Structure formats: C-alpha cells, structure tokens
Amino acid sequence: MASNLTERLSRLVKTMRGQSRITESNVQDMLREVRMALLEADVALPVVKDFIARVKDKALGQEVVSSLTPGQVLVSIVQKELAATMGDGVADLNLAAQPPAVILMAGLQGAGKTTTTAKLTRHLIEKRKKKVLTVSADVYRPAAIEQLKTVTGQAGGEWFPSNPEQKPAEIAAAALDHARRHYFDVLLVDTAGRLAIDEALMAEIKALHAQLNPVETLFVVDAMQGQDAVNTAKAFKEALPLTGVVLTKLDGDSRGGAALSVRQITGVPIKFAGVSEKIDGLEVFDADRHAGRVLGMGDIVALVEEVQKGVDMAAAQKLAEKVKSGVEFDFNDFLMQLGQMKKMGGLSTLMDKLPAEMAAKAGHADMDRAERDMRRMEGIINAMTAKERRQPALLTDGKSKASRKRRIAAGAGVQIQDVNRLLNQFGQMQDMMKKMKGGGLFKMMKRMGGMKGLPGMGR
Secondary structure, three states: OOHHHHHHHHHHHHHHHOOOOOOHHHHHHHHHHHHHHHHHOOOOHHHHHHHHHHHHHHHOOHHHHOOOOHHHHHHHHHHHHHHHHHOOOEOOOOOOOOOOEEEEEEOOOOOOHHHHHHHHHHHHHHOOOOOEEEEEOOOOOHHHHHHHHHHHHHHOOEEEOOOOOOOHHHHHHHHHHHHHHOOOOEEEEEOOOOOOOOHHHHHHHHHHHHHHOOOEEEEEEEHHHOHHHHHHHHHHHHHOOOOEEEEEOOOOOOOOHHHHHHHHHHOOOEEEEEOOOOOOOEEEOEHHHHHHHHOOOOOHHHHHHHHHHHOOHHHHHHHHHHHHOOOOOOHHHHHHHHHHHHHOOHHHHHHOOOOHHHHHHHOHHHHHHHHHHHHHHHHHHHOOOHHHHHOHHHHOOOOOHHHHHHHHHHHHOOOHHHHHHHHHHHHHHHHHHHHHHHHHHHHHHHHHHOOOOOOOOOO
C-alpha cells in the first residue's frame, strides 16, 4: 500500500516529532520533503501545490508557533490535510430511492470493474441487508459476462443473463424490468471498458446513464495507475455526473498517488477501496484512517475489524470448552487455529495495518518466512492420518513414531527435521492450553508473548 510514499512520509514524521520549535526554515525543509514524496508518488502537480500551500499556511500560523509540542502539531496538520485532500471521513452509498436503486459502474478495462461489482454486491448483502441483482452490459468481452456470473454467485447475489448479440440499452432495460418485478433493492450494472478513452465508450456510457438514471455512478480506478488515473478521472468526470470513486488494488505496491489525486480532480468522494483479491476485500474508504496509513501510523481500527471478521467465534468457544473439560488439544485444533489466521488475510495483511515502526521491527522478510512456515505446518498436518491428528502421542511415544514421521515427511514433501520442529511447537501450544484451563485466556496470551517456537516469533 503506497509503500514509497509511506516510507518517505513516515521518516519525515519521525524527524518532525524531534523538532523543539518551529521556524520558517524547518517548515520549508519539511514541505520540500513532502513535495518530493508526493511527486514521486505520482500525485498530480496541481494537487501537490494546493496541498503544500494549505500545510504551509497552517504550519506558520499562531497555533503552531505557540505550541508546546510543535513537532506533533506539524504531524497533525499534515495528517489532517492529507485526509482533507482525500475527502474527509466516510462517504456512504446513497440508496434512498424507489427500489431498485441503480448503481452504474464506470471505468477503463482492467481497472477491476467486474470484480468490484461482485465485492460491492457482497458488501450490500452483508452490511446493508439488501437483495442485489447484477447485470453485465459489456457485450464486447463475452468473458466479462461469464466472469460476472461466477463472482456474483460467490458474493451471494443474483445475476441477470445477457449475451454479446444484445445491445447494452436492451440489456439494461430488461435487467431493470426484472429487478422491479422481482423486488430487488439494488441493481448493479457493470459496463464495458476500453484500454484507453475513446468517443464510442463515452457515448455508450452516457446513453446508459440517461436510460437508467442511477442513484450512484461509481468511477472504478486502479490505484496503481498513478498519473494516468488522473487523466482518466478527468475524462469520465466530463462525460458523467459521477457520485463516487472506488480505488482498486490499494493493497498493491503502488505509489499511492491516485488516492490523493482522484478526489480533487473529480470533486466526488472516494467511497470504497479494494484491499485484497478476495470477494470480501472491499473496505468503506475512510480518509482519516487512510491518511494515518500513508503517514506510517497504521490503522489499528482496520486491524481489529480484520480480526473480528476472520475469527470464527463459535469455533473458538468450542475449543475453549474442550480445553476446560480436560480434553487434550490435538492437531485438528492446531489446524483450525492456522485456518483462522489465513481467514484474517495472513500475517503480512495484518502487518500492513500496524504502525510503520512496529512493522519494520517485525520485518517483511520475517513475515514472509512465517507465512511459509504456516503453509508448511498445514502440509505436515494434512499428511497425517485422522488417528494421528486425534492422538498426537502416536508421533512422540511408541516404537512406530520414527516410521510415522518418515511417512508424514514424505507425504508433505519436507524433511524429518521439519516434522520434529512442528511437534516441538505443537507441544508448546499443548502445554499452554493445559495452563490456560486454570489461568484463563489472558494468561495464555501473556505466555505466547514470550514463546519462541511459533511462526513469526523466532526459532
């Protein structure tokens, strides 16, 4: 996520916090660094100029000069102005219309419109409790119609069939009629894109807009496009009365300029951000929280939400009751714990939401290794028999333990040392679970902090 921009600005944040007093000279130095960071991140020049002017005006104001902690105030000003540039707070979808509320998805080919349509379907079903219908008006790419059918099914929505022989206007009219007759709350219309802006594309989407009169017209743009995103945004803004922006691929190693430019160029809020390839990888865009991420301050709220979303509370409760009753923690339980971590997006996804200093201490290389270790552990457990998973003692006691380990290592494609390492880690976890029976979860978590055997905690 905007790694280069985040790195430069988070370094700057540390420098600014060390300032004992604010002068015009060090404000100028700070602004020069910010300007370079933004330009390198492909933020549009007019946006950079406006941003720098606003920060300078406030940084040299009386409230900073008289502050006891001027470095902190400077950081606060930069964060507030970043948030203001991206739209201030959260802008939700406006669905206040006679059902079905029509949402038109616009953007270039490859920006991620079809996937975003499915992700938005999932969001509307789960968060807004809406009955959602999708339709593809992209008659130029038959694969796009099939793709929408597949991903809509994954999202839990309903798909309206269309085919390349039909006209986009004909598809839209039929889908709208179907949505009305079957009492759908929302109709999502996925439109055709091009590799570049052309007159035919704009004429078609204008006609669709006039025909459907959507309550929301969302411009879907690839966050990794940089300066090209700005040019595309201008063209779509001139052609359509846009109501919001969806930034896709915000989890990629992008320069991050699109997030800072598109809002100001289009004049409409960023409403959603695609943060992973999964069907639930769509976040309501919060400018304040995103500004914190860009400055390397992390997003603890998003981290907590990720954990809450990924944890199966029923399974966790079942495990707690099992341990409390005195039944031993086994490999099936261990495998479930690894699965819970994967549901949360893995260690690297969670680390991206930590403040930059904490993430740097953990290290991406360490996280990558920990992810590989987790996959290896899953492979080893899956190579065990059902009986071995239920009775871990078969692998630690008895005459047949060596042959069992050899068979498991061969089945998982690893060395016997890897199987032994897993058994040691599992043994530590088992011991903790026994202690947890009397001491509760809190004590277990404290012990985990000092544990060296689990992924990401050293070897």
